[in-house]
Amino acid sequence: MSVITYRQALRDTLRAEMVRDENVLVIGEEIGVFEGSYKITEGLLKEFGPRRVKDTPIAEEGFVGAAVGAAMLGLRPVVELMTINFSLIAIDQIINHAAKIYGMFGGQTSVPMVIRTPGGGGQQLGATHSQNIELFYSFIPGLKVMAPSTPAEASSMLRAAIRDDDPVLFLENLGLYNSKGEVPEDYAEPVNDNVATIGRASVTREGSDITLIGYSRMAMVATQVAEKLAEEDISVEVVDLRSLRPLDRQTFVDSVKKTGAAVICEDDWLTYGIGAEIAASIQEGAFDYLDAPVRRVAMAEVPMPYAKPLETAALPSVESISTAIKETLSAVGKRVG
């Protein structure tokens, strides 16, 4: 095992897949000469040349559409959208083309493409560049939405996404790029069996008092919450959703059946958010096991403020999640510190 950043896990895995399969190419803004706004494509232009590393104009609809066409003809394009906010310009290509073509045309061609894109607030990028709108894509049958939270998962899930024959929205997070974690020694090898199974959530920490559910950056924060509360003798089970579509309901429902209570933390907005779907699934799957109402901790219902103190206040934090957990536990008669 070696310890690397989430950023490096993505970069090295992307390179390994390009070595493994000459049909894999990358396309997007500033990914070639500039080597990517977040340096995920560092060194790829030099190694693979401009045929496989395509710098594009600032025209998301155009290059996402080009990738859809390339995928239909047998290539495996990996699109980089500089942030998920810019996917809005390409949303018709993603939802009405990439997601629909296989089903609408009788399976004549699949669309094996990956759209890599970071979400995430907290970087003082203002309201239009700080959104977490993965919900839009998680809502669409025909798409797969993956959201790894650790370097090891970033690697194994990106590999799975590139090798999968369906269009995948691969959600990264600005707040995770510099986070570190263990990866298998051979994570960067082109011949590699570290391929995630698509559509599986994971219990990343076992606990008995309450289930805390998150994904992407919030899965990392959830682990921090669990570690902090463990010092107060509160045993938190953490579930990392990892895949937003397909959604692995069984894993978190089983966890809630065990603990009897759940808190969901999400970086998107509460109203109609991902957490709403999780909460609904919990009551469908574990109603008779719930000892308290399911709580959601989400971003404040405002466009993201620019000012740092306001931005910090708008986002869920270790403190606000811990408070929700303690309130839920006190409601079921468990002693909380």
Next chain:
Amino acid sequence: MSEIHMPRLSDTMEEGVISTWVKKVGDKVASGDVLVEIETDKAVMEFEAYEDGYLVKQTVSEGDTVPIGEVIGYIGDSPEAVPEESGGTDAPAAEEKAPEPAAEEKSEDRAAEPAPAAPTGDGSAPADRPRTSPLARRLAKEYGLDITKIQGSGPKGRIVRADIEAAAEDGYAAQDTAPATSSAPSAPAAQSTPPSQDDVRGSEAVKTSNVRKVIARRLTESKQTVPHFYLRRTIDAEALKAFRGQINEQLASTGVKISFNDLIVKACATALKLHPEVNTSWIDDTLVQHHRVNVGVAVAVDAGLVVPVLHDTDKATLSEISTRTRELAGKARDNKLKPQEMSGGTFSVSNLGMFGVDSFSAVINPPEAAILAVGAMRQEPVVVDGEVAVRNRISLELSVDHRAVDGAVGAAYLKTLAEILEEPMRIIL
């Protein structure tokens, strides 16, 4: 009429001080007007009214500190409106509630805060359908408890799991006549009501079904979660028979009579001392080593199967085991076993020999790691020293929890047990 609660004005705020009442009693209030200034742990903040009306009462004076969620005043439709003290909806529950009702009410209110549009489910619960969590309802049903008779300790008197478990345990402790089969101290009690003349059938049915439910639940749990494996061995009981005759001759004057079962129980304990790895439990992914040897003896009574436990069986003499077993079996038949007399077992013996059963496979009594099933003593032709001879033999079958004990370890235990029973002097050594 609506209550004004101490708001949570910061993440770390737990209580607030009423700094200044900006509105006086009788003042007209419009939504958005500053009602009161509140000093938190961080700053003095203005708190606005959420609705139109009149401030009809201030329940907290300036300078006073109250926790989040506490009522600080009332807004009514007219300046003369009279507030219903402590909230109209749940007043009785709020007063009767256990230690921290105020704190828990608040947590519920805070819980609703992030989703102002979400319904808060504040309606009062009708008496016949108390406020409960789904889990509490399910558990009450499983335990056969009447949920309307249970006091809730959750927010607004909600009945939660902890209340059901407490009620189940109280029921258990309150009546030592409650029959139960379980060796787990937290096992639910049968909530038996004394049968009245005109209700005999109903009452009896409930009582019996609860005992059966506990048996059913525990044994289903055992068979479904404990990977059983079975080891069979037949022992030569000639020496055991002779040994028993000799001992009972000695004890004739004392009135104590040692049974084969007593000898087997003691032998099990002696063998467990030699094989402590069998005297274990697999609990929550952890192997637990028991230092005491407590052998349970399965007893069939009218109500069902019970397993009274002989604590420190390894230290007891044969006469003690005999006397104690008889006493516990008697209590079991009279439904007078106390929970502690059925708990703490580390191994069980089940003997169906008296029914002529040759051999059988017993279900493990969790969290114990093994149970010995004893069949009838039979005369059988066997080859002894190259000659066919007629010998008394007993069939033993050991059911073992494979999570705690592996096959070879179980087999070694059974070998030792058989050797002890075949050289019965070792039972008491």
